[in-house]
Amino acid sequence: MQTIFPHYRGWLASFLVFLLATWAAPAWAQDDLLGQLENQKTPVTTPEPVTATFKSTRLISGHTVETPGQGTMVFLISHRFGTINSGAYNFFGLDQASIRLGLEYALTNKLEIGIGRSSIEKTLDGFVKYRAIRQTTGSKIMPVSLTLFASSAMNMLRDDRSWYTVPRRLTYSYQALIARKFSPNLSLQLMPTLIHRNLVQDNTQSNDVYAIGVGGRQKLTKRTSINAEYYYLVPGTMPTGVRNALALGFDIETGGHIFQLHVTNSQGMIENHFVANTRGNFFNGDIYFGFNVNRNFTIRPKEGFRK
Template sequence: MASFLVFLLATCAAPAWAQDDLLGQLESQKPAATTPEPVAATFKSTRLISGHTVETPGQGTLVFLISHRFGTINSGAYNFFGLDQAALRLGLEYAVTDKLEIGIGRSNIEKTLDGFVKYRAIRQTTGSKVMPVSVTLFANSAMNMLRDDRSWYTVPRRLTYSYQALIARKFSPNLSLQLMPTLIHRNLVQDNTQSNDVYAIGFGGRQKLTKRTSLNAEYFYLVQSSKPTGSRNALALGFDIETGGHVFQLHLTNSQGMIENHFVANTRGNFFDGDIYFGFNVNRNFTVRAKEGFRK
């Protein structure tokens, strides 16, 4: 009788063990559940070279930006190959949230005062729901502040507006590319043969060299039908160095301007004839407000 009970228990338990083993195998074959992970550091700065990147600083971060361009290298030894001349822009940028950034700046080119707003609409992600690109929307307004006694040269006529959709993808830890459809609207133009709207398409990229250095490039192609008379496509090559809280950007470009109206719509230099401006950007970040959720 005892032997019969042992046999009966073993017979009943065997299917249960087999079922548990089968369920274990099926469980091990299930793909691991993943959540979307945002792609970080597509670029290391809010600027590629002259233009903006898709990046915005973390919430509560204040960015102090110094942008500097010397004169053209082909201006000769008398002008110390451009170092005797200089254009400067000082800017402040603040991240209201992780997605929303505002900024203001002042350039000595036409004594221009500018302000912008930037919104990170889409962020590239990996994981179960992949988003292949990041998209940031950008709008800028700039005003020529030069003294002028002409009564008709009113504030509205001094204004220009810039609009961009910045579309970027980080293809690998080392390579990021960006597309920049651009519209510049000028309230005042030279004559009625000129278009108030200037359309351009920008291309740019970053190739990381080491943990803290990279090569950058930027190019804006002007649509011929809206191209201002005498203007050229802007081309820039740069080298970035990250040093803790600073990003130091060195570059060569055929445009001395440092805001969209200047370098997209008013570039006059021919890069391949030596009309090259050496310049740099210096970015310094300050945390002025603790991020929500991280306050002690």
């Protein structure tokens, strides 16, 4: 018996070692596989906001989804000459001109306010603009940017008629600006629009004018682009004699300035004028050549808002 047990003890020890190795190998392989899977996981990325969908707060006549950086003031000069088909006597429209001067200020990176004065009907206007949603990439993708816009405008022409009171001089505009930057060069925007006029010519006209605007920008170089803008008036709300507004433009960026050259069938430079009161026929030569000049000023550094 004593001679047999040593033999069995060696065999038993070998068997236990074999069982231990058999049990440990799969566990080690499983841990190693899990480690490889963890290493292969895609790293989590934070949402990255898409910047510079457009270079200016204006596409051509209308607003873009862009708001200036916090503490930035924008001085905007908008100019429209007469129609090109007015002939050589009027120097093809260059003898005539309409102008709007505007100031805009960004209270935050999302909230902008502005005022302006147009020579057309001596109109005084003011607006507020809020960037509600911003297009992002990364782990949480937001496909579009959304900016909400509201403005009011008042006709300041002298009028001695007692019934022509301040409320009847007012017009209101509301827009939801929806844009997407498809590539570094191409951006498109949709602009559902409502214009409410407190006073209309007669009872056959609606106080509310609805329109759908579409526009876009295609960059040519780092500092130049071509732009287009079109507002389609919804049938049934279109004022008498008013046409859809069409504009084509060319932008040049030079440091703190942006020069916007364009042709359009609308003489007006605020929503009430170019959406609800465009009279020209673009394809019959009722084309106004014009330009916008944007100049940005940093009035208050960002740190000042945080204190």
